[in-house]
Amino acid sequence: MTVLTTRGLPAADLLIRRLSPLGPLSAADRALIASLPSQRRQHQAGDDLQEQGEALRSPRIIVAGWACRMRVLPDGRRQIFCFLLPGDGLGLCARPNPLALSTTVALTRVETVDASAIGAVMRASPPQHAGLKTALLVSASLEEAALLDHMVRLGRQTAYERTAHLLLELRQRLAAVGVAAERRFPLPLIQEVLADALGLSVVHVNRTLQQLRRDQLLVLRSGYAELPDPQRLAEVANYHPPEPTAAVAAVIGREAWVAARSA
Amino acid sequence: MTVLTTRGLPAADLLIRRLSPLGPLSAADRALIASLPSQRRQHQAGDDLQEQGEALRSPRIIVAGWACRMRVLPDGRRQIFCFLLPGDGLGLCARPNPLALSTTVALTRVETVDASAIGAVMRASPPQHAGLKTALLVSASLEEAALLDHMVRLGRQTAYERTAHLLLELRQRLAAVGVAAERRFPLPLIQEVLADALGLSVVHVNRTLQQLRRDQLLVLRSGYAELPDPQRLAEVANYHPPEPTAAVAAVIGREAWVAARSA
DNA sequence: CGGCCTTTTGAATGTCTTCAAAGTGCGTGG
DNA sequence: CCACGCACTTTGAAGACATTCAAAAGGCCG
Secondary structure, eight states: OOOOOOTTOOHHHHHHHHHGGGSOOOHHHHHHHHTSOOOEEEEOTTOEEEOTTSBOOOOEEEEESOEEEEEEOTTSOEEEEEEEOTTOEESOOSSSSOBOSSEEEESSOEEEEEOHHHHHHHHSOOGGGHHHHHHHHHHHHHHHHHHHHHHHHHHHOOHHHHHHHHHHHHHHHHHHTTOOOSSEEEOOOOHHHHHHHHTOOHHHHHHHHHHHHHTTSOEEETTEEEOSOHHHHHHHHTOOOOOHHHHHHHHHOHHHHHHHHHO | OOOOOOTTSOHHHHHHHHHGGGSOOOHHHHHHHHTSOOOEEEEOTTOEEEOTTSBOOOOEEEEESOEEEEEEOTTSOEEEEEEEOTTOEESOOSSSSOBOSSEEEESSOEEEEEOHHHHHHHHSOOGGGHHHHHHHHHHHHHHHHHHHHHHHHHHHOOHHHHHHHHHHHHHHHHHHTTOOOSSEEEOOOOHHHHHHHHTOOHHHHHHHHHHHHHTTSOEEETTEEEOSOHHHHHHHHTOOOOOHHHHHHHHHOHHHHHHHHHO
16 A cells, blocks of 8 residues: 555655665665664745755654745745655755755645765765765766756646646655655645746636646646546656666666666 | 967967866866866867767866757756866766766867866865865866756746856856956857857757847857946846855865965 | 635637748758 | 848737736635
C-alpha cells in the first residue's frame, strides 16, 4: 500500500526511499541516515527557511510540508525556481560555506530535521559512505536537470503544456518518496504559487486548470490532484521522467553502477 | 587598453584574468594554468561539443568563439540555457563521470584547449591548489546564479527587459575576461539564437532590438553590440551584476577570503 | 454570521506569434 | 568584378495567447 501522507513518517524512511534508487547504500549509510536526530523543527507557511545572499544555514531535511526557492523583483513580480518536497534537502551543498543563491520559503507548514551528518558526507568523502555520497550527487544532478526542465517550460512551452508538465514532475517526485499514488497526490498550492512558478498570471492559471479538467486530464479537490490519464498528459506535455538508471550513470558511470549492484 | 579580441590570446591569460578575482591563486595555481597544453582544437559553428545524455567528454576550456547549452523539443522548439564564452569550461564538473544534462553546441567557430589538469583539481582537492579550487567553485556558483537569473527573465520579465538583461549579462561576462570594453563588446549571435535563449519568436526579438535602438540603448553593427547608456539599461532591466566579493564569500566565507588576501 | 482569502467569471486590452513577403548583406563562382 | 544565391533581417497584417481590471462566487475559520 502506498503511503499518502508523510506527517509522522520518520525522516530516515523518507530519505532511504528517496536515495536508495540513486546509489548503492551500504549498511553504514543506512545507519548514518537512521541516526539523524529525530527532533523536528516547525516552520509556519510563509516563513523564510533561507534568505538570499545570506550564508547557507546548517543543512536540514524536509520531512513534511512544501517549500520553494524563489526570487522577487523590486516591483513585486516573483519567480519560483523549484519546489522542495518531503525528503528534499535544505542547504545541502558540495561547496563549503556558500551563500544562498535564492530565497527559500515555506509554502505550507514545514517540518525539518537537522542533517549536519549528511552535509559532512557531502563535503568530505569518507570511504565508508561512498554509496551515500554517490546518491547525494545523483540527487543534486536530478535537481539540476529539473531546473533545466523548468527553463524549457518557461521559455518554450504553452501555459497548458507547462502546467501539465509541472504536475507530472511533482507526481514523479512525490512518488519517489512514497507520497504519491499512481494517479493521486497532495498538491497544497494556491493558484498564485502555481502562477509564480509557471510564469503566468493567476487568472490564466485558473483558466488553464479548468481546461485540463474539461479535457479529463486533471481533478483537483481538497488539496489533492488526480491525473486520470497520466500517459496522455505526458504526451501533451512532452514529459519524460528522469530515468533512475540514467541518473545514477550520470554520476558514477553505468559500468561502475552495474559493478556495484552485482557486488 | 582593453583587448577586444581573444583569438590568439593564450588560454592561460584568459583563465587567469577570469579566475583571479574569484579566489586567491597561488604561484602553483598560475603555473598549473600556464602549463595547460597550448594545442587548440577547432570546432565549426553548429558542431556538437557535447551531446545530452552522453558521458561528459574530457574537460576543455573555450579560448575563442561562443557556444551554448540547450535542449530541443520533439517538434523543433529549442531552449538555450546559457552561453559559453571564451574562458568558460566545458565538462568541468565536480561530480565524477557525470552524464551531460544538456547538449552543447558551437554557435561560432570555437577553439578549445584540453583542461584535464583543471578537471583533476576539481575532483580531488590537492592542498597546493586550494586557491584554484576555490576560484573554480566560485565560478560554478556564478554559473548557477546566472541560470537562476535566466529563469527570472523567462518567467517574469517582458521581452524588452529580458533582452536588455541578457545583453548586460553578456557584457559583464565578456568584461571579466577582457573581451568587452565599457560599452562595446562582440555579439556574434543571429537573432534566431537570441530568440531561443529569450523564449521569444525571431520576429519579436527583431522588434525588441529595434525598440532598444530607438530608445538609444543599443547599437548593433558588424557583430558588435554597443550599449550607449549601460546605467539606464540596467535600470529598465532590473540588472544587478554579480559582486565578485559576494561570489567569493559564497564559497569560502567572507572572513576566510579576507584572511587569504592579507596572508 | 461575518470576514478574509481563494477561485471563478467577464470584458477589454496588450503582448507576442504566425504567416508571408520583401529587403539586405555577404561570400562564391562565373 | 559583377551577378547570383543563400542566410539573415525587416516589415506588415491577422490572430492567438495571456494579462489586466473588476467583480462575483465559494470556502473556511473564528
